[in-house]
Amino acid sequence: MSEKNNLSGTEKIKMASQGLRGTLKESLKDDYTGAIREDDQALVKFHGMYMQDDRDRREERSQKKLEPYYMYMIRLRLPGGFMTPEQWIGLHHIAGKHSTGTIKITTRQTIQLHGILKSHIKPTISSFNTLHLDSIAACGDVNRNVTCASHPKESPLHEELYQLAREISARHLPKSRGYYEIWMDAEKLVETTEEDPLYQDRYLPRKFKIGIAIPPNNDIDVFINDLGLIAIIEDGKLKGFNLAAGGGLGSTHGNAATYARLGSMLGYVPKENIFKAIYEVITVQRDFGNRSDRKQARIKYTIDKMGVEQYKEEVEKRCGFKFEPARPYAFTSRKDAFGWSQNHEGKWYYTLFIENGRVVDENNYPLKTGLLKIAETGKANFRFTCNQNLIISDILDVDKAEIEAILKEHQIIQTTSEASPARRNSMACVALNTCGLAMAEAQRYLPTLITKLEPVLQKHELEQDDIIIRMTGCPNGCGRSPNAEIGFVGTSLGKYNLHIGGDRLGERLNTKYKDSLNETQILETLDELFGVYVKERAPEETFGDFSQRKWIQPNL
Numbered sequence: 001m002s003e004k005n006n007l008s009g010t011e012k013i014k015m016a017s018q019g020l021r022g023t024l025k026e027s028l029k030d031d032y033t034g035a036i037r038e039d040d041q042a043l044v045k046f047h048g049m050y051m052q053d054d055r056d057r058r059e060e061r062s063q064k065k066l067e068p069y070y071m072y073m074i075r076l077r078l079p080g081g082f083m084t085p086e087q088w089i090g091l092h093h094i095a096g097k098h099s100t101g102t103i104k105i106t107t108r109q110t111i112q113l114h115g116i117l118k119s120h121i122k123p124t125i126s127s128f129n130t131l132h133l134d135s136i137a138a139c140g141d142v143n144r145n146v147t148c149a150s151h152p153k154e155s156p157l158h159e160e161l162y163q164l165a166r167e168i169s170a171r172h173l174p175k176s177r178g179y180y181e182i183w184m185d186a187e188k189l190v191e192t193t194e195e196d197p198l199y200q201d202r203y204l205p206r207k208f209k210i211g212i213a214i215p216p217n218n219d220i221d222v223f224i225n226d227l228g229l230i231a232i233i234e235d236g237k238l239k240g241f242n243l244a245a246g247g248g249l250g251s252t253h254g255n256a257a258t259y260a261r262l263g264s265m266l267g268y269v270p271k272e273n274i275f276k277a278i279y280e281v282i283t284v285q286r287d288f289g290n291r292s293d294r295k296q297a298r299i300k301y302t303i304d305k306m307g308v309e310q311y312k313e314e315v316e317k318r319c320g321f322k323f324e325p326a327r328p329y330a331f332t333s334r335k336d337a338f339g340w341s342q343n344h345e346g347k348w349y350y351t352l353f354i355e356n357g358r359v360v361d362e363n364n365y366p367l368k369t370g371l372l373k374i375a376e377t378g379k380a381n382f383r384f385t386c387n388q389n390l391i392i393s394d395i396l397d398v399d400k401a402e403i404e405a406i407l408k409e410h411q412i413i414q415t416t417s418e419a420s421p422a423r424r425n426s427m428a429c430v431a432l433n434t435c436g437l438a439m440a441e442a443q444r445y446l447p448t449l450i451t452k453l454e455p456v457l458q459k460h461e462l463e464q465d466d467i468i469i470r471m472t473g474c475p476n477g478c479g480r481s482p483n484a485e486i487g488f489v490g491t492s493l494g495k496y497n498l499h500i501g502g503d504r505l506g507e508r509l510n511t512k513y514k515d516s517l518n519e520t521q522i523l524e525t526l527d528e529l530f531g532v533y534v535k536e537r538a539p540e541e542t543f544g545d546f547s548q549r550k551w552i553q554p555n556l
Contacts, residue, residue, distance in 0.1 A: 006292045013039045014141065015201050019176035019193040020046045028182075034070035034118050046142060046203070047179050048075050048135025049121070052114070056433040072116045073434065074099075074124060075138040079169035080148040080162040081109030081384035085375040088382050090131040092372050098124045103368065105357030107427065107480055108209070109147045109220075109384045110138065114434050125183040136179050141204045143172035143282065147225075149214040150336070150385040151351070152393070153343045157238050161212055161231055168210060168278060174199055198282065205289030205297035208282060209248075211386075212241075216332040218506045220386045221480055223247050223262040226299045227281050232268065232327045240270040242326045245281055245311070246303040249477025252295060253491065260482035260509050261300040264308045266315070267323030280318040284311060331505045335425060335466065336385050338416055340404075348395040349383075350407060353416040356428045356443040357388030370410025374403060388427055421466045422457055423450045427480065431473025431490065438473035440490025446471045449488075452523060460530040467543050468504060471496070482509050485544035486526070491516045498525060501548035510544070511552045 007015075013022070022043040027036035036044060041051050053068035061069055083091070091111065095103050100115035116124055128134060138145055148165040152158040175196040180186035193201070212229045213222035222228035223244055230242040244263030251258040269277045288306060290296040303311045316322050338351045354367070361368045374380055374392060379399040383391040395403050407413045416424075429435070431442030450469070457463045470484035481487035487499035487510050495516040502510035514525060529547070537546045 008292055008294055010042050010141075010294060011202060011205075011291045013042045014203050017043050019178050019196075019201075020174060021176070021178040021182065024178075024182045028118065028122070033067060035067070036118070044072075046137065046140030046174065047183070048077065048138035049073060050139060052434045052436060054115075054433055055436075055438075070118065071114070071434075072118065072121055073112055073114045074116055074121070074135050075106065075112045075145075076110050076128065076133055076135050077138045077145055077169065078110040078133075078384070079146040080165040081150055081386075082162065083382040083384075085378050085380060085382070087131045087133060088375040089372065090127065091133075092368070092375070094124060094127045098127075101360065101368075103359035104430065105354060105359065105384050105388045105390060107357075107386055107388060107429075107478065108145045109150065109386055110145045111384070112430075114430070122183050129184060134179070137169075137173055139207070141206055141208075142174055142199065143169070143204075143208045143210060145169070145209075147209075147211040147220045147386055149212065149217065149231075150219060150383055151217075151341070151349065151391060152347070152383075153337065153341050153349060154214045154217055154219075155231075155233060156236065156344045157231070157233060158214065158343075160238055161214060164274075165212055168275075171275060171279075172198065172282065174203070198279070199286070202286075202291070204282070204286050205291050205302075206294060206299075208285065208299065210278065213331075215329045218331040218334040219336060221334070221483065221506045223506060224249055224477075224480060224483060225263060226285070227278065228263050229274070229278075230329055232329060238271055240268055240327070241274055242268050242329060243277060243281070243323070246300045246308075248298045248300040249480060249482045250298070251475045251477070251482075253475050255295065258295050260477060261304075262483070262507070262509060264303060265326050266308070266312045267325060268327045269323060273319070273321060276319050276321075277315070277323075280315045283318060284314045288314070331507065334468070334504060334506045336387050336389050336391075338389075338424060346397060347393075348397065348400045348403075350392040350395075350403070350413075351385070351416075352390055352392065352407070352412050353419045353424050354389050355419075355423065355426075355447055358443065359390075365415060366410045367412065367415075370406060370412050373406050373410070377402060377406070379403060387425075420450075420454055420457075421464055422454060422469060423447075425466050426450055426469045426471075427484075428471040429473055429476075429479035435473060437476055438490065439492055440473045440494065440496060442471045442473040442479060442490065446488075449519065449522070452519070453526065456523060456527050456530065459527070460534045462530060462534070462543075465543065466504070468502070484510060485542065485547070486510075488522070494518055496522065498522060500529070501544060501552040503544045503548070504542045508544075508548065511548075513547075513551060 098120040099113035104112040146165040175194040211220045211225040224247045228244040243266045247263035249260045381393040428442040428446040431438035470481040471488040472479040472481045473490040488496040499510040
C-alpha cells in the first residue's frame, strides 16, 4: 500500500478538504484578488475548473505592478460527448456572456470555456445547471469524463454503449455535495462530511480516465486511457469487454522516470460483471498508487511497479472472479467519418472538421453562428469526437435538406471538404496563452505549420495521405502527440522535439527523432523523411510504420 509518512502536499490538501469544500466559499469573497487561495487551487479542479492567467499579459501587468490577469477554465462533464440542441443554444450564450466567447471541444469529447473571471464562475455554473449540465469531476484526482465511440453509425449497439459511458460516469462521481453548496448556494444537508466508499477522504493518487471503443474504429484512442474498454460484439449482441489498463501519455522533459505508455491487456470481462471490474481496477490504483510523488502517481506507474499480472490478480481477488483471456478484435482505422452518413435507423449525421476544436466566428468563417442556427431548428443533436470535431446528429430524413442548407450557407460543408487530410488529421492542445504548463505554442501555431507543410506533402505526392500529426506545447500529452505518426512536443518558444514512428491505429507510440527543432528545421527534416519514404516504402505501408522500420527500430 502507499506510504502514509511522505504524502505530497496535494494529498494533505485533499484529506483536509472536508469533502472538496476547503475554503472555496471564502476564496470567492476575496475581492482584492482575481485568484483563489493556494490550497483551493488544487481543490477547484475537482469541481471541473483550473485557475489560469493570461500569459500574453504577464509582462505588461508586471511592469504596472499588477497581479497576473487571473481567469478560470471550466470543463463540462459530458460522458460520451452528447448535447441536445437546447443545451447547445444555452452553451452558445453562456460562452458569449461569461468567457472569451470561444467554445473549445476537447480531446475527451467535452467542452471547455476559457477566460472566465472569478466573479463569473457562480453565474456560469448556475447557468449550466439550468441546462442539466455540470462540471463535477471533469478535472482532479477522480474518474474524469468517460469517452465513447462518437458516431452512431459505428454499430447498431452504439446507444447501449453510450448509455454505459453515462452510467460509468455516474457511478464513479464523488459523493460530496460541496459542488452544489459552493457554486449554487445549496443548503448543506449534513454537518459531517459525506461517506465515500470509493474515494474515501483521499480520492485517487492522480486523475483517472476511462474510454469505450467499438472495433474496428479506434477513434477514441482507447489505449491511452487509464482503463480502456474494447466492446466485444458477437452475433449483433454486446457480450462484454476486453480491458486494457495503464495508458497515459504525460512525461517530463529530462526525467527518464516519466514516460508515455499504452494500456496493457488485462483480459475479457462479460458485460454483467463490467461495473464490478471497473470499480476494483480503480480501488487497486487508489490503494497502491504513489501518493508521495505526483509525477509517479498515474496507474501506468503503479502497474509497472507491481507488474501487470500482480495488478490483475489483485483486481480479480477484489472482484471475486477471474478475467478470461482477451477475445479477438481488430482495429482498422482511427479517424472521424467526415461528411454525411446514415445509421441503421436511417438517421443522418454530418461530421464537420473543427480545427483544434475551436468553435468561433473568425477569418470570415461564421462557424459558431451556423451551429447556433442549426441548434435553433431543434432538429439535430450535437456529438463531440475525441479528435475535437463535431457530429451534427440524429437528423430525420425529412429534415436533412434544411440542415444541409444551413451548413452550406455558413461555409461549413465547404470548409470541411476543402481541408487537406493532413489538416483534418491534425490536433493540438490549448497551450499558450492560458495553460500554465505550456513551453511553446500549439493550437495557435499548428494551423500555420500545416499550411507550410502542405506544399511539402504535395511535392512528394502525399497530399491525400492520412498522416496523423499532433502537437503539444509541453510533454504532458494533452494533444495526444505521443501516439501520432508525427508528434511535436514543445521545448521552448518556437522549438519542438520531433517524434516519429507511431502507427496509424493507435497501437504503438512514437519515438523522439530530433531535439528542439525550429520551423525551418522541421520543414527541412520532414521534406527529407518524406522523400525517403516515397522511394523506399512497401505497398500500403504507412508513414508511421515506415518510420518505425527505417529510423527507429535500427536504433533500439
